[in-house]
Amino acid sequence: MAPRQARAYGTLDSQVESNIHRLKRDAQATIACENNLKFMRALPDESMNLIVTSPPYNIGKEYEKRTSQEKYVEDQAACIAEAVRLLSPTGSICWQVGNHVDSGEIFPLDIILYPLFKHHGLQLRNRIVWTFGHGLHCQKRFSGRHETILWFTKSDDYTFNLDPIRIPSKYPNKKHFKGPNKGELSSNPLGKNPSDVWDIPNVKSNHVEKTDHPCQFPIGLVERLVLALTNEGESVLDPYLGVGSSAIAALKHNRNAYGCDLDQGYIDIAWDRIHQLRAGTLRTRPMNKPVYDPDAK
Numbered sequence: 001m002a003p004r005q006a007r008a009y010g011t012l013d014s015q016v017e018s019n020i021h022r023l024k025r026d027a028q029a030t031i032a033c034e035n036n037l038k039f040m041r042a043l044p045d046e047s048m049n050l051i052v053t054s055p056p057y058n059i060g061k062e063y064e065k066r067t068s069q070e071k072y073v074e075d076q077a078a079c080i081a082e083a084v085r086l087l088s089p090t091g092s093i094c095w096q097v098g099n100h101v102d103s104g105e106i107f108p109l110d111i112i113l114y115p116l117f118k119h120h121g122l123q124l125r126n127r128i129v130w131t132f133g134h135g136l137h138c139q140k141r142f143s144g145r146h147e148t149i150l151w152f153t154k155s156d157d158y159t160f161n162l163d164p165i166r167i168p169s170k171y172p173n174k175k176h177f178k179g180p181n182k183g184e185l186s187s188n189p190l191g192k193n194p195s196d197v198w199d200i201p202n203v204k205s206n207h208v209e210k211t212d213h214p215c216q217f218p219i220g221l222v223e224r225l226v227l228a229l230t231n232e233g234e235s236v237l238d239p240y241l242g243v244g245s246s247a248i249a250a251l252k253h254n255r256n257a258y259g260c261d262l263d264q265g266y267i268d269i270a271w272d273r274i275h276q277l278r279a280g281t282l283r284t285r286p287m288n289k290p291v292y293d294p295d296a297k
């Protein structure tokens, strides 16, 4: 090969290589296509401030193999044990789950998994009900339109920042009508506590965040947890990362993101989304945007 050609090939190869690295590297993100036990075992004790995730529900989705209830709980127990080891003393674990379904009978996974967290002495702070408008239309039971988030802490001394996640008060101009504060505004001008019932659209086909993943988190749901339960510069882990919604929520607010998934296709999409976030082109649904109401005037 002539030296000129060799140089030309050399340039092309290193360009391609550096593009690949650019797409799969970020100073604040540590993401891998790996089994979560392997990924977590390589991380130091008490290094994570928030562990937020949605595991498979053992219902035969494209990314999981249906197994017995016993084996499913055993696998969850192993992952939860690692999560507890990684959790900082002031940190939080948020396990977002719905129902396992077998022959038409439902098995709420928060009820089934709660004892696994209590086994490690964690304390439940909220059981957040996440409601949404879309899903299967059931014929022999009421259509499911909520899932839950179990929020546990490791100690009584835990981070909880209310101000960044306040939502507009219903009556912001309401005033005290008697007593020493008579005539003054009775509600916090920064807004109110969003409560433990969150109405956030799930990511279905026409959602701005939809990717090829069948069950992704809305980023706004994780943002609320990241802002309330961590501080800037702290670390957030999702051991069932999917297409990286938790990582995006963490990076958006200047936290470090850690995560893994078994599926290389999902991990590639996660990197692509991180790259778009950094370029300012990622479309996300604003965290507190009210749910569309066709009857609203």
Ligand SMILES: C[S@@+](CC[C@H](N)C(=O)[O-])C[C@H]1O[C@@H](n2cnc3c(N)ncnc32)[C@H](O)[C@@H]1O
Pocket: 034, 035, 036, 037, 053, 054, 055, 056, 063, 064, 213, 215, 216, 217, 218, 239, 240, 241, 242, 243, 244, 245, 246, 260, 261, 262, 263, 266
């Ligand atoms: C419910 S999805 C999570 C989706 C994610 N919240 C998102 O927004 O994209 C569960 C994910 O766990 C992954 N998964 C299942 N078992 C795993 C394991 N042992 N280690 C790592 N990832 C796993 C699946 O590939 C799937 O993408």
